[in-house]
Amino acid sequence: xxxxxxADPGSDExxxxxxxxxxxxxxxxxxxxxxxxxxxTIRRIVGHxxxxxxxxxxxxxxxxxxxxxxxxxxxxxTWLYAIALNQARSELRRRKARKNRPPVSLDARGRDGExxxxxxxxxxxxxxxxxxxxxxxxxxxxxxxxxxxxxEVVVLRDMQGLSYEEIAEITGVPVGTVRSRLHRAREALRRxxxxxxxxxxxxxxx
Amino acid sequence: xxxxxxxELLSALLDGELPPEEEARLRELLxxxxxxxxxxxxLEAVVGxxxxxxxxxxxEGFRAAVMARLPAxxxxxxxxxxxxxxxxxxxxxxxxxxxxxxxxxxPPAAPxxxxxxxxxxxxxxxxxDLGMAGGRVPEESEARPAKGKAAPPARAEAKAARTREDGxxxxxxGRVPAAKQGxxxxxxxxxxxxxxxxxxxxxxxxxxxxxxxxAGVVLAELGRLRSEGGECRSRxxxxxxxxxxxxxxxxxxxxxxxxxxxxxxxxxxxxxxYLRGILGEKEGAVLLVSRGGxxxxxxxEGGPPAPATPPAGSARxxxxxxxxxxxxxxxx
Numbered sequence: 287x288x289x290x291x292x293a294d295p296g297s298d299e300x301x302x303x304x305x306x307x308x309x310x311x312x313x314x315x316x317x318x319x320x321x322x323x324x325x326x327t328i329r330r331i332v333g334h335x336x337x338x339x340x341x342x343x344x345x346x347x348x349x350x351x352x353x354x355x356x357x358x359x360x361x362x363x364t365w366l367y368a369i370a371l372n373q374a375r376s377e378l379r380r381r382k383a384r385k386n387r388p389p390v391s392l393d394a395r396g397r398d399g400e401x402x403x404x405x406x407x408x409x410x411x412x413x414x415x416x417x418x419x420x421x422x423x424x425x426x427x428x429x430x431x432x433x434x435x436x437x438e439v440v441v442l443r444d445m446q447g448l449s450y451e452e453i454a455e456i457t458g459v460p461v462g463t464v465r466s467r468l469h470r471a472r473e474a475l476r477r478x479x480x481x482x483x484x485x486x487x488x489x490x491x492x
Numbered sequence: 493x494x495x496x497x498x499x500e501l502l503s504a505l506l507d508g509e510l511p512p513e514e515e516a517r518l519r520e521l522l523x524x525x526x527x528x529x530x531x532x533x534x535l536e537a538v539v540g541x542x543x544x545x546x547x548x549x550x551x552e553g554f555r556a557a558v559m560a561r562l563p564a565x566x567x568x569x570x571x572x573x574x575x576x577x578x579x580x581x582x583x584x585x586x587x588x589x590x591x592x593x594x595x596x597x598x599p600p601a602a603p604x605x606x607x608x609x610x611x612x613x614x615x616x617x618x619x620x621d622l623g624m625a626g627g628r629v630p631e632e633s634e635a636r637p638a639k640g641k642a643a644p645p646a647r648a649e650a651k652a653a654r655t656r657e658d659g660x661x662x663x664x665x666g667r668v669p670a671a672k673q674g675x676x677x678x679x680x681x682x683x684x685x686x687x688x689x690x691x692x693x694x695x696x697x698x699x700x701x702x703x704x705x706x707a708g709v710v711l712a713e714l715g716r717l718r719s720e721g722g723e724c725r726s727r728x729x730x731x732x733x734x735x736x737x738x739x740x741x742x743x744x745x746x747x748x749x750x751x752x753x754x755x756x757x758x759x760x761x762x763x764x765x766y767l768r769g770i771l772g773e774k775e776g777a778v779l780l781v782s783r784g785g786x787x788x789x790x791x792x793e794g795g796p797p798a799p800a801t802p803p804a805g806s807a808r809x810x811x812x813x814x815x816x817x818x819x820x821x822x823x824x
Contacts, residue, residue, distance in 0.1 A: 310562060317558050321550040329548050339551065346558045348708045351715070355744060368750075369704070376702045383700040422545045429542070443507065444542040450509050458749045465509065469500040472535060475542065480534040483541060 298362035305353050317346050320363070323446060324370045330429065330441045331374040341377055345370045367448070367456045371438065378434060421482065428478040436471035443468055502532050506539055691756075691815035692764065695781040696771055703820040706777055707744060707752035710818060713770050714763065753820055758813035767818075780821065 294300060298319075304312035324345050329338035349369050356365055429437055435457075442453045443464075450468075454461045501518045504510045510518065522528050698706055745754040759767065771777035 310559075313562065314555065314559055317555045321554055321558075322547055325550050325554075326547040335548075338548070339554070342550070343554070343558055343561070347561055348705075350562055351708060351712050372702050372704045376700065376705050379702075380700040418544065421541050425538075425541045425545060440542065444539055445545065445547065447543075450504075450507070465504055466500060468507075469503040472503050472539060473499065476534055476538045479538045479541065483534070483537040 302353055302356055302362055305350070313346075313350055316362070316366075320366055321346075324366065327367065327370050327441055327446060328374050330426075330445060331371075331434070331437055332377050333430070337377060341373045342370070345373050348373070361452075364452050364455050367442070367446075367452075368458075371456055374438075375434070421479075424482060425475070425479060428475050431478075432471050432474060436467055436474070439464055439468045440471045440475070498528060499531065499535075502528065502535055505532070506536060691817045693781065693783045693817045693819060694768055694779060695819045695821060696777040697780050697821045698777050701777060703752045703822055706771055706820050707755055709770060710755055710757075710767055711743075713767060714757070714759075718763075751822075755818040757816045757818065759816045760811040760813055762811070764814070764816055777820075 298316060301312040301316050325338060325342040328341050329335060332338055332341065349366055429440055432440065438457055439453055442448045442456060450461050450464045453464045501510060501514060505515060505518055522532065743756055744752045745756060747753050768779065772779055
């Protein structure tokens with residue numbers, strides 16, 4: 287019987303093995319490493335901050351309870367992102383089914399439409415016509431209006447820096463589909479944002 | 493090349509995801525096409541803004557909250573270490589059944605002893621309701637290859653060990669392992685082969701919940717149920733955990749994309765009665781079909797269980813587990 291491949295010491299996959307061997311504390315390191323990334327991914331897909339936090343916790347709990355199904359040779363990060371994406375999709379489906387919640391809001395508005403301040407939402411320094419924060423807010427609004435599948439690839443590529451291959455694995459579509467979805471999403475963003483961006487750049491250069 | 497095609501290439505160029513030859517062609521185009529260069533610049537600026545958006549930071553206590561909630565889930569991987577034990581228990585039952593069926597040409601008509609989760613015997617009326625009497629064929633059933641049911645007891649441990657060693661790689665591809673397929677009737681045994689028991693089948697239509705989430709709920713609840721019920725007492729060693737890993741795979745039937753489509757479990761009557769309500773009550777799933785006698789079980793609803801009468805020679809008998817298939821139909 288062939289020897290099972292050993293994961294590199296200190297790698298995610300080794301931490302998974304330790305968890306499966308009963309050393310639960312190894313999971314702590316994995317949560318620490320991925321908590322911000324998973325939280326950001328879910329927040330940008332589903333919107334609401336509180337929901338995103340709850341869902342992110344569920345992602346880690348689910349991942350832990352399903353560690354035994356993690357396959358040798360797979361990347362833990364990709365596997366974890368896939369769980370996160372499933373959670374986010376489920377949440378969007380639940381909302382759609384209930385239809386008693388407002389649509390996804392990626393900016394700082396709460397589910398009741400009330401603004402909940404966050405650091406990135408603070409006012410831009412005076413004197414800046416269209417500061418970075420305002421641009422971020424407008425970009426988030428534009429991303430929010432994208433179809434869910436397009437939003438997923440933008441988040442995974444431009445916010446998480448994943449490769450097309452990883453995104454294909456996570457979303458379950460071919461690499462070519464990832465490329466075209468990303469292209470369409472960016473085209474939509476460009477239509478909305480480029481007048482602002484290029485205007486700002488030109489003003490900046492003047 | 494169409495303009496849409498060119499733009500798609502621009503997007504991939506920004507990501508460094510173009511094959512070298514395509515990139516070279518595109519750069520030649522860019523050298524002679526100011527409009528394309530302008531588009532690339534705009535795209536780059538927009539992508540730059542998106543990439544510049546600060547990420548979320550997990551609130552203080554996030555990690556601690558996750559870790560604090562782990563203990564309930566912690567034992568889940570271990571649950572499946574019970575599967576070889578359940579297989580061994582089933583084997584004993586199979587030997588008992590075979591012994592009975594050899595006495596006559598018809599299958600045994602007497603009901604089996606169905607022990608409930610607390611080790612007591614279920615009342616006879618319930619046994620009848622469960623359809624556990626020999627000879628009953630469910631309307632719709634899913635029979636899985638018997639796990640060495642026809643093998644003599646001395647081979648039980650060897651079989652369980654082999655299960656641990658070989659795992660069940662086939663489920664990775666969503667198919668029944670070839671080795672298992674061949675074992676149903678091919679195993680040479682001293683006893684006549686026993687037909688694999690038909691499984692109880694629950695079919696759920698999912699609403700607003702993914703198959704992944706539904707499977708997670710069932711497995712987590714099962715893990716909790718067993719750990720709280722004191723049935724999860726096996727002490728796993730490191731190799732044991734590896735076995736648990738593979739056995740867990742066996743329990744989850746996945747489609748080509750790795751989405752769970754069904755869970756193949758071995759449950760006690762009480763576990764089944766509890767789990768079949770979970771998805772509908774707590775999550776977004778509607779039970780469409782419940783076929784196979786035991787699914788009609790209402791363990792715990794018929795008043796207190798009958799006084800325990802341990803069968804002779806099996807004072808510490810474990811609750812019998814029956815094969816159960818929980819199938820998910822995604823609502824897409």
